[in-house]
Amino acid sequence: MTASHPPRSESAPHLDSTAQLIGGIVSRLAGQLRLVPPPVRRPAPPALVLVAHGSRDPRALTTVRALMARVRDLRPGLPVHLGHIELNEPLLPGTLAALGDARAVLVPLLLSRGYHVGQDIPGMAAAAAARTRTAAPLGPHPLLAEALHARLVEAGWPQAMDGTARRSSAVVLAAAGSRDPDSATDTRRAARLLADRLGVPVIPAYASAATPTVPEAVRALTESGRHRVAVASYFTAPGRFASQCAQAAPWIAAAPLGAHETMARLILHRYGQSLAERSTQAA
Structure with missing residues (x-):
């Protein structure tokens, strides 16, 4: 009678080769990861x-x-x-x-x-x-002209005007005022930017330290035939000067630029x- 032998296991060599394959892959991946530079941390913005x-x-x-x-x-x-x-x-x-x-x-x-x-x-x-x-x-900047226009519209400035309305309308740009000539230059440029946007005259005027004053500018425009004169508030926030200038408006007075x-x-x-x-x- 022929002696029986236990069946040979075919899985052991297979498992060994699989383990070797996985080990090689892991080793190669580890090597590649070592070549990847660490992430660069961007400095915090100023x-x-x-x-x-x-x-x-x-x-x-x-x-x-x-x-x-x-x-x-x-x-x-x-x-x-x-x-x-x-x-x-x-x-x-x-x-x-x-x-x-x-x-x-x-x-x-x-x-x-x-x-x-x-x-x-x-x-x-x-x-x-x-x-x-x-x-x-x-200032001056076109975005300021945009904000000034928005504040005027909030106060009642028409969204659209015909020719007759434009010929009778004007704006006084009321600013704090300064003895520094650069300040006056910048305020005049801001007035021109707003005038270009509105299509009506915009006259800079001041609460102190410079001329014309807001009442003087309003009077000059009225005497020239501009009977609808608005006051645009060229102030970043409410205060005494902004309130005084608004009181001189014969028609509408816009709020300060504020948190627009x-x-x-x-x-x-x-x-x-x-x-x-x-x-x-x-x-």
Whole structure:
């Protein structure tokens, strides 16, 4: 009788070869992964510091905070801070001190050049440890003309005008006023941008330090046959000057620019413009 032998296992060599194959694949993948460079962490963007003038009118601080919230909504993840030149907390030196030596772009909530833009803000920035750049003031710019137009429409300015209405209408662009000639130049440019947009004359006038005053500009336009004269408020926030100018309006008076969405877009534009200029200079 022939002795029986247990059946030979065919699976052992197969399992060994499979294990070797998997091990080779794992080894090759591990080698390839070692060749992949680690992800590069992008540096945090420079902080955006809104530089407001400051006011004793509590509505001004409320407005600036609302504008800051709009900027944050448009650019999530961007650090946005607030500092005032005077009258309100936080003051700009304190805001900059809290940043340490971080990078920051200071965006003045001012509508023209002048002493604050040329002297006050650079002086405070130079005294801080933070690595700062100061952006251009908000005005003049076509986005400001857009926001001024929107505020006029809210106050009752017609969406459309025929020729007769245009010939009898005009706008006084009421600004704070300054003895700095650059400020007057910028305000006149802002008036021209708004005039181009509206198709009617726009005369710059001032609450202080410059002429003509708002009542003088209104009277001159009325005497020239412009009987529907509106006052556009060239102020970033409510306050004493803005209220005085509005009271001189014989027809409609627009609200200050305030926290209009276009203002938030313009702030981010000035921030990006400053960074782009820095990149160009570095190249």
